[in-house]
Amino acid sequence: MKQSKNALCAGALSVSLAGLDAHLVRINATISRAPTAFEIIGLSEARQRETRIRVLAALQQLNVDLHQRGVSVRVGPEEVASSGTFDVPMALTILAALGQITTALLEDTVILGELSLGGAIRPVRGVLPSLRGAIVHGITRAIVPRANAREAASVPGIHVLVANNLDELARYIREGAPLESAGEPPLFPIVPPAAVPDLGDLRGMHAARRALEIAAAGGHHLLLMGSPGAGKTTLARRMSGILLPLSLQEAIEVTSVYSVAGLLMPEVDLIGARPFRAPHHTVSGAGLVGGGEPVRPGEVALAHHGVLFLDELLEFRSSVLETLRQPLAEGRVTLARGRTRATFPAQALIVAAINPCPCGFAGDYARRCVCSPERLRAYRARLSDPLFDHFDVQVALPPVDVAALQSSSTGEPSRVVQKRVIAACAAQEERARRGATSRANAQLSPQELEQVATPDAAGARLLAEATERLGFSAAAYSRVLRVARTIADLDGSDGVHARHVAEAVHAVLLPP
Numbered sequence: 001m002k003q004s005k006n007a008l009c010a011g012a013l014s015v016s017l018a019g020l021d022a023h024l025v026r027i028n029a030t031i032s033r034a035p036t037a038f039e040i041i042g043l044s045e046a047r048q049r050e051t052r053i054r055v056l057a058a059l060q061q062l063n064v065d066l067h068q069r070g071v072s073v074r075v076g077p078e079e080v081a082s083s084g085t086f087d088v089p090m091a092l093t094i095l096a097a098l099g100q101i102t103t104a105l106l107e108d109t110v111i112l113g114e115l116s117l118g119g120a121i122r123p124v125r126g127v128l129p130s131l132r133g134a135i136v137h138g139i140t141r142a143i144v145p146r147a148n149a150r151e152a153a154s155v156p157g158i159h160v161l162v163a164n165n166l167d168e169l170a171r172y173i174r175e176g177a178p179l180e181s182a183g184e185p186p187l188f189p190i191v192p193p194a195a196v197p198d199l200g201d202l203r204g205m206h207a208a209r210r211a212l213e214i215a216a217a218g219g220h221h222l223l224l225m226g227s228p229g230a231g232k233t234t235l236a237r238r239m240s241g242i243l244l245p246l247s248l249q250e251a252i253e254v255t256s257v258y259s260v261a262g263l264l265m266p267e268v269d270l271i272g273a274r275p276f277r278a279p280h281h282t283v284s285g286a287g288l289v290g291g292g293e294p295v296r297p298g299e300v301a302l303a304h305h306g307v308l309f310l311d312e313l314l315e316f317r318s319s320v321l322e323t324l325r326q327p328l329a330e331g332r333v334t335l336a337r338g339r340t341r342a343t344f345p346a347q348a349l350i351v352a353a354i355n356p357c358p359c360g361f362a363g364d365y366a367r368r369c370v371c372s373p374e375r376l377r378a379y380r381a382r383l384s385d386p387l388f389d390h391f392d393v394q395v396a397l398p399p400v401d402v403a404a405l406q407s408s409s410t411g412e413p414s415r416v417v418q419k420r421v422i423a424a425c426a427a428q429e430e431r432a433r434r435g436a437t438s439r440a441n442a443q444l445s446p447q448e449l450e451q452v453a454t455p456d457a458a459g460a461r462l463l464a465e466a467t468e469r470l471g472f473s474a475a476a477y478s479r480v481l482r483v484a485r486t487i488a489d490l491d492g493s494d495g496v497h498a499r500h501v502a503e504a505v506h507a508v509l510l511p512p
Helices: 045-061 087-097 127-136 146-153 166-175 206-218 232-236 248-261 285-289 318-322 325-330 373-380 402-406 414-434 446-452 457-470 474-490 498-507
Strands: 006-008 012-018 021-033 037-041 069-076 109-111 141-145 159-163 222-225 307-310 332-337 340-345 349-354 393-396
Touching: 012 087, 012 127, 012 340, 021 087, 021 127, 037 045, 045 087, 045 166, 069 087, 087 109, 087 166, 109 127, 127 141, 127 146, 127 248, 141 146, 146 159, 159 166, 206 222, 206 232, 206 349, 206 393, 206 414, 206 474, 222 232, 232 307, 232 349, 248 340, 285 318, 325 332, 393 498, 414 474, 446 474, 457 474, 457 498, 474 498
Parallel strands: 012 109, 037 069, 109 141, 141 159, 222 349, 222 393, 307 349
Antiparallel strands: 006 021, 012 021, 021 069, 332 340
16 A cells, blocks of 8 residues: 555544543554654653553564654543553554554544553453443444453343454454454353352351341441450451342443453452452552552442451541542542542441450450550540541450350341341332432431431430430431441331330440
């Protein structure tokens, strides 16, 4: 094909992600007869260097001669091209500018993938949210790395082809050589793995088991206090087994977060189990809520629609704990890095564990506490009041009961508890459908509490007495009503009665 002095390709499309929000990116290449040069416009200097090396090496595998040619590639819009890997569409636009292929087949097609030095197309992060975003922009086809095929197949509404290397892709465009399809979307619901520990394995711990059930049914954050070895971690690891099964939409959201984080295995299409994340107390603020360049989700986003377990809560740095205030209040994390503003969903159920005192043995009849009152107050003060008020359900675990451990009787298995949780959640969904509320019990506003959680006369008297005797703050008063509403839902009751209020009062207050 005759080559003009200057040739401008029509361009190819790709996708850049800001959090889970997808933006279309167009890549155009211009080739001119000039001293050998390769210029990339629209990427940071560091990314330009890395991309240039990979693209040039891959083109050399196709015997593409760029000697005495000036290559100028523009990636834009620049404000949305700050994240993403555009090696493959960039290489194709250069081939098109050289006249070796035509990009007509690439109209309404997004291309994802990173090139190796040998020309292989390597997997990239964020394929699932990228393709979902492409559909919103009217894109009908996509080409992705073969290693991302399972993930790409889970996105309905777009025809996805997979490619192994740049040569294979170029022959598809130039000669019509066939590419394989990514496959069919997976069946749903996905059977989750049976690795979640079962509540039926536990002996005793009746109050703590009930606290887990209440927290799961109403979406209430849970605070467990007990001496070392009292079973706080054992309980927390069983929480995800009594939550509702993931819906298809929830599974897509969870999988999208893991894909962007680079934690999705190639053999996985959709994650079918609610996540359980347990970061160590030495985690940084960026590790907990996200950060880096490009921006990656942190632990609270990785626990989206699942459980975030914060063991030894008061050993976390105060500055790190304060980063939780936005996700707790809004259910999402927004991070700003330069011109990039990334938002990740973060609707996790938080289970936190603390010791009763710095030494861990306050209230333990077998081991003596050696903490002074001043040291105890300073220890408890590490958790700010605004964060403390987010824990609707609080339970103190007694020392280990040897008699209960030696007993042959076990508690209810998780599947039995989960049935009650599902029924309670269905009652909340029904209220939302009628317009009485707009969310789960843990997120009810004061106005919504007045509509659906006002107790009967006996319950109101009991709550007034408890408020006066225990000195409830306004936040604690609302917590009691929210938890009482959940207990009533577990009881199958339309109204909130005195017995529900009484249990709620015990569930929302740790001992002084």
